[in-house]
Amino acid sequence: MKVMVLLLDKASPSETDHGLLDPFVSLAEFSVSPPGGFRDHPHRGFESVTYMLQGGIIHQDFNGHKGTIYEGDVQWTTAGRGIVHSEMPAEEINNGLQLWINLPSTYKMIEPKNLEISSSEIPIAEEDGVEVKVIAGESMGVQSPFYTKTPIMFLDFTLEPRAQTHQTVPASWTAFAYIIEGDEGVFSSSDSSTVQANNVVVFGTGDEVSVWNTSSSRPLRFLLIAGEPIGESVVQHGPFVMNSQAEIDMTIGDYRNGRNGFEMAKYWRSE
Structure with missing residues (x-):
């Protein structure tokens, strides 16, 4: 499995300067083949756009959503207040791009959702x-x-x-x-x-x-x-993108304790 981050500010738990590329957090090119993949992992506070260039990716999340996107297809994931999902290879060779877009503070705790868009x-x-x-x-x-949303x-x-x-x-x-x-x-x-x-x-x-x-x-x-730039402070810690270190600390606690949007994280496992 290969992931190349093309556009990414410092991914440390301290506050970072995302002003140059606000509202974007990262753009990553990935190449993944079985048995590799992006197994069950959490997110909060942003949206992602996954665009397939070759092969396909199977998505599952703890809200019961499951879908597959292939070459030319797009998936938009709004992590919002919290989501746990997996992104696994659908074919032998799978390449794509994933863009992370920040959410303004007013939308960071909205309900998560997913949408698959076919190339047609x-x-x-x-x-x-x-x-x-x-x-x-x-x-x-x-x-x-x-x-x-942004x-x-x-x-x-x-x-x-x-x-x-x-x-x-x-x-x-x-x-x-x-x-x-x-x-x-x-x-x-x-x-x-x-x-x-x-x-x-x-x-x-x-x-x-x-x-x-x-x-x-x-x-x-x-x-x-x-x-459109959001113009708010950004603190990124791995899969979480919030406005302050205090919010990051709260998010980590919510995920570990299965609360405030992560309730299903304790019980759900992808297939």
Whole structure:
């Protein structure tokens, strides 16, 4: 099992500075095969978006939810006040990306929920050598019907050789790109250096992101992710994302003692 964290502030129990990429906590690329997997584990205080690039993942949680997502599918998990779940490989080779999105303090203790979205439900727009899958937000006149509690944009772009795109982003939002495939993408400035696959590009202020595929033979595929900053203090301790160390201490106690949303943690085990 391989997990590569692409975007992550310090994961210590002390208060950390997430201001640069607020409201995002982490973006991780994972590769997992049987008998590996992400066995029963807890979360509180954020949402996650899992996007499969190859294979599939079987999800189970202590509220009785069970579902499987395959290549091109998405699962949104709102951990809220507490969830214990497992994420296990569905096929021999399974690769994907998981984005953690912070929740504002007013939503951190909401009821947890899960939603699987099949690739056939994700709207697609195409024009002039550019294809975009609109998982969240809007692009090229197409609006996603899905959303997270914290407003975000989650777009999967593929640019044919020599194609370019210009995506509007709210000026106050945090924005970054993760390159999935292609080594000759130029982001936001015509005199910028090209960016290789498996790298993150963090954008500065502005209301538009421009991307050129300068390759004459290879497509460029990347995720463009943007979100509205929350502007609150963040303390992350492993699978818990709260606003203070006191809340982290309370969360650890709640999980260990099976209370305040973790009542089923004492009894539930995944299949």
